[in-house]
Structures are given as structure tokens and as C-alpha cells.
Amino acid sequence: MKRVLCVVYHFPPLANSGTQRPLKFVNYLPDYGWEPIVLTVKRAPDTVIDSSLLNEVRSGTIVHRIPMLSDKLGDSIAHLCRPFAPELGLSEGIAWRLRKYFRFPDLYSLWKPTAVSAGIRLFRQIGFDAVYATGGPWTSLLVGRDIAQKTNCPYVADFRDLWSDDHWITSGSSFRERARHRAAEQSVLEKCNAVVTVTDSCASELSKHLSPQDWPKVHTITNGYDPKDFSKKFEKLNELHRVATAGKIRIVYTGVWKNGYGLEKLYQAFVTLKRKAPECLSNLELLTAGFAKGPASEMGLNGFVDELGRLSHSACIDLMKSADVLFLPIAEGIYQTASLPGKLFEYLGSGKPILTVVPRPSEVSRLFDKTGGGLVIPPGDEESLVQLLANLSRSGSFSVPPLNHEALREYQRRNLTGKLADVLNGVVARSQDVSGRSKVSGYNPTHARL
Numbered sequence: 001m002k003r004v005l006c007v008v009y010h011f012p013p014l015a016n017s018g019t020q021r022p023l024k025f026v027n028y029l030p031d032y033g034w035e036p037i038v039l040t041v042k043r044a045p046d047t048v049i050d051s052s053l054l055n056e057v058r059s060g061t062i063v064h065r066i067p068m069l070s071d072k073l074g075d076s077i078a079h080l081c082r083p084f085a086p087e088l089g090l091s092e093g094i095a096w097r098l099r100k101y102f103r104f105p106d107l108y109s110l111w112k113p114t115a116v117s118a119g120i121r122l123f124r125q126i127g128f129d130a131v132y133a134t135g136g137p138w139t140s141l142l143v144g145r146d147i148a149q150k151t152n153c154p155y156v157a158d159f160r161d162l163w164s165d166d167h168w169i170t171s172g173s174s175f176r177e178r179a180r181h182r183a184a185e186q187s188v189l190e191k192c193n194a195v196v197t198v199t200d201s202c203a204s205e206l207s208k209h210l211s212p213q214d215w216p217k218v219h220t221i222t223n224g225y226d227p228k229d230f231s232k233k234f235e236k237l238n239e240l241h242r243v244a245t246a247g248k249i250r251i252v253y254t255g256v257w258k259n260g261y262g263l264e265k266l267y268q269a270f271v272t273l274k275r276k277a278p279e280c281l282s283n284l285e286l287l288t289a290g291f292a293k294g295p296a297s298e299m300g301l302n303g304f305v306d307e308l309g310r311l312s313h314s315a316c317i318d319l320m321k322s323a324d325v326l327f328l329p330i331a332e333g334i335y336q337t338a339s340l341p342g343k344l345f346e347y348l349g350s351g352k353p354i355l356t357v358v359p360r361p362s363e364v365s366r367l368f369d370k371t372g373g374g375l376v377i378p379p380g381d382e383e384s385l386v387q388l389l390a391n392l393s394r395s396g397s398f399s400v401p402p403l404n405h406e407a408l409r410e411y412q413r414r415n416l417t418g419k420l421a422d423v424l425n426g427v428v429a430r431s432q433d434v435s436g437r438s439k440v441s442g443y444n445p446t447h448a449r450l
Contacts (some may be wrong), residue, residue, distance in 0.1 A: 003035045004424055005119055007133035007144040009108060011040040012053035018160055020342055021223055022134050024413035025420055027058040032421035037128055039119055041111055042067040052312045066118045069110040105138040105184055112139050119147035129428050134158035141188045149191065154427035157192040165205050167333030193427040196221050199363045201338035221419045223342040224411040225349030229317050248285045249392055252323035254316040255343055257291035262329025265357050267299050269385045280393035289316055320350040325398050328356035330364060336379065337362040345411050348373050353400040371408050372401035
């Protein structure tokens, strides 16, 4: 079995929207002849921990957790100063200040030196045939690039989002910062053997930074869903929220709350109904999960919106299964047309009807044309959204094109992992044609397993 080093910053128990994609790749790669060796962070700042996610990692998976350099230095200095100051508080304070100063390409940049060293050490100890890295954070792609160069292994770079073309960088950075991001991204694109990204639109944007002869190395592997996640019986959701209130239509959203992400459009529609047709709201209930409570209260929607806060992944799946309607917003900017959020596929996997506010045409609208299961309302058409909610309240029904289960099967995580295995097989075959040798050294049974 060939081995691949998977540079994955967001990995269980870190609960992040970027966790599920690499987790499922890692879980299913052995079914396609690839043994994954996971290189992830040991102590992640500003990240929610969900210990239950560890139960979703395939038994026997090799996981090496590497601390950030800031944490290593903080711990060392705090240990020396232990007789004079509380060790934990001093360590975290030093680490925080170092991260604040070293923040290119992101706040996780100080993971790069320790992770690269660990990757090289692993290559010498147990060997691997290829390197796979996924970003963001973009530091992960730089880690993968450097390990691949130093070990002469083929490299697959997985862009879950756009990097230098992301509107957070194009609109929120100085010219010098944008140039630095572009140069770092360019080095990854040029030095990797294959580029993987999540939509055809993102693939097209990334291809613009490559010469035409390199376009074939860009591959689209979308996000997806795992039927196993929906077959489990979870006990994480409060029983009061497991079943919709009698006589009410339950609308569910799971995900983040950020300015420009679109959930405020649904909240605003509820505000409009409260003002113009309050009787409609008596038949609706909106449950949200994934962000801190507060927006509903700020918009005067207490009693109409139940914000459950941050829940485990399994509880969010449970919540989806309890819904009558699932709501999907899309971030502003280029992502309105270019993105396919990971939760969209889990929404489809739940079999529940989906209401989304996205442009047509867009990646999301084209997916619904293929799979069914969703209704699209264009951004800016608040009147249609309000009217749909009012009709839903009065009729108790929500009609969407039927779900095409055959088309949806393409997006199962196991099948998508097969596409990644094909990419890995391709880069290794081309590398061996050039070098005439495999990258695997002897197996060392002393390495860490989960």
C-alpha cells in the first residue's frame, strides 16, 4: 500500500467547516490503496474543540500532532520561569504575542517551521510516496510545498477556497499584502504536481495563474456527504428540539454567522413578517446552530428564532434530520457564484427540502438543476423570500424538485475520495517515470496511531 502524508491543520477534535473534507479523505483513502499519515496541529488557537469528532476518525489512522513554534517557545520560557510565574498563563501569553506578530499568510504561520521539520523527520523514519495538503489555513499549503521539495515527493495542493482572489484579501488588504499573498499562492501552484479545488469556477480562477500547459494539473473534487453520518442514532440534541413543535413548520440552519454570509437575509425576512403579518410567524420556527447566541435578540426575534449555539457535528446532523426546510445562504462576493458549501451536500444527504438565496446561474443553482431537492431565490429579492415564508406558514408545505438519488451518489465521500486517489496515483506514476524510484522507506511500527 502506498503512503501519503496529509498536511491537515483542521482535523479532529478541531471543529471547523474545513474539518470534514480532509477527515473523510483520510478515512476512505485506505479503500483505494493509500495509507494516510496525518500531520496536524497539537494545540490550535481560537478554534472550537469537539471531542466527539475523534470518534469519526477511522480506527488505526496514523496521526502526528505537532505544536506551533509559538507554543513550543512559550512552554520553554514558561518552564524556565516556573519558580517566578504561573507556567500556563505565561506560556499562553508569550504564544499569543508571537502569533500576533508573525501572521503571514495567516495567524497559523508559526506552525510552518515545526510542521515542516516533523514532515521531513517522518519521511526519514517511515517514508511516504506523496504529499497532500489542504488549505486554508494557507500555511498548510506552504508546509506541504516545503516538505515535498525537501523530500522530492510529488505534491497535491487542495484549495478549499480561493486564496489571493478571495474578497477578504482583495478588499481588505494593502497592495503590498495582496502582492505577498499572490506570490505565496503562485509558488504553491507552480511547484505542486496537481491542484485540487472544490468547484469548476474555483478551478477556472486558479488556472488563470498557470500557463496553459499546466491547466491539466487542475482538478475539481467537490465537497460531499457521507451516508454513514445519517444512519447513526445520535443522542446529542436536546429532546425538546428533536421534534418540531406541534403545528409548526421547522426551518433549520447550521453554520457560521458572519457579515456577508447571508443568514441575515432570512432573519430580516422574519422581521418583515413580524411587522406585516405576525400571524404567519406563529406557524413557523427557526432553529440555528453553529454560532454564539445573540443576533436574534438584537433583531427583536426572541420567541421566533431559537439559537442553539455551537453544537457537535453529530448534533447538527440530527438537527438537519428534524427539519421541514433547510436554509442555505451564500457568502457575498465571488463565492455567490463560485462556491459549493460543504453543508449543502449534507443538507442534500438529509433528504430534506432546501431553500437557498443564490444567483442564477451559479455553482449552487447548477447543482440543484442536476440533483433536485432545492429552491433558489435570487439575492436582493426579499419580497419573494417573505412571500415564500408566508405561503409556507399558511399551507404547511414546501415544494421543490424531487431529489435525484442517482445523481447525488456522485457526491458521496467515498466516491469523491476515489477521485483523489486517482490524482495521487497519477502524480506518483509521473514522478516515478522521471526519477525511477519509489519514495517509501522502511515501515517503522513505533510511529503514533490514533
